[in-house]
Amino acid sequence: MTADEITRIDVGGDAPEGTNSAYLVGDRAVVDPGPPTDRAWRDLRTGLERAGVEPTAMEYVLVTHWHADHAGIAPRLAATADATLAMGAGDAPLVADYARERERRLERDAATMDAWGVPADAVSEVIDGDAVSAMPDETSVERLADGDRVAGLEAVATPGHTLGHTAFAGDGFVLVGDAVLPTTTPNVGGSDTRTLRPTAVNPARCDDPAAGGAAIDHDPLAAFRRTLERLADRSERLLPGHGTAVESGRVAEILTHHRERSRRVFAALERRGTATPWDLAGDLFGDLVGIHVKFGAGEAAAHLRTLERQGRVDRLEDPPRRYRPVDREPRTRETGV
Structure with missing residues (x-):
């Protein structure tokens, strides 16, 4: 799969990080289709039609990480096309078992913020403001490990922003999701509280990217730095989950x-x-x-x-x-x- 076979599609409107970027890979896969909104669905269908591809033609729907602005509409597209939805093993449960994992996440977020010293009223504001996404309670998701190949792409474990963040590499490009962004720095720590759980742990333990982010990483910043160093060693063009291509030197800047x-x-x-x-x-x-x-x-x-x-x-x-x-x-x- 080459860079000439990649089509970027703006989906879902603007966000602080920039417009969401969905990517059509050839004529058989979409990466990070966008948030679970009707607008995003219209944007995605319009982009596919302009590329001469019907949504029902998709064989794979790939997601870099569990955040709703990237994964939210993935179950809908996969169901429409009877396609395989696949993502990194570390993040897959939050989409595959959305309803149950959302409740667990809210409990974990509240406990973690309390352990960080966040006042109770501020914790309540965050939890109460966490709206339910229009996603199925359960979805079939194929779990990917580092080095797996799917739809002509290589899964590249890129933990840090989330526990199981996974990029997808082809010939001359890497679809990096939120691992590298053109104008903002991806949040580390608060964007996935699994990476900093308020339990007694060995602080020296860190994940190996080769593990696919499936194990609990108790030093997300160290994991993120390793991700950036890993991406910096690659010669391919980096295509982010928000905005357009990442300029040379951006990894070093972060x-x-x-x-x-x-x-x-x-x-x-x-x-x-x-x-x-x-x-x-x-x-x-x-x-x-x-x-x-x-x-x-x-x-x-x-x-x-x-x-x-x-x-x-x-x-x-x-x-x-x-x-x-x-x-x-x-x-x-x-x-x-």
């Missing part, structure tokens, strides 16, 4: 962004002495409302987890999680030397 953010998190923690992820989210992003409460606190928590693994911060309490900086040069407390 890596630099996160190095700088880690420095900002550590500096803010030094100023405070001790802090929760929620405290530091306010320092980093200012006042947060709605879904940005989870995203902001999760981003701070992800950076703190990496700093903890690096031995630069200690976690003091759980819950709520509270951190303190570790002196780089040990000294006697009584004398200060």
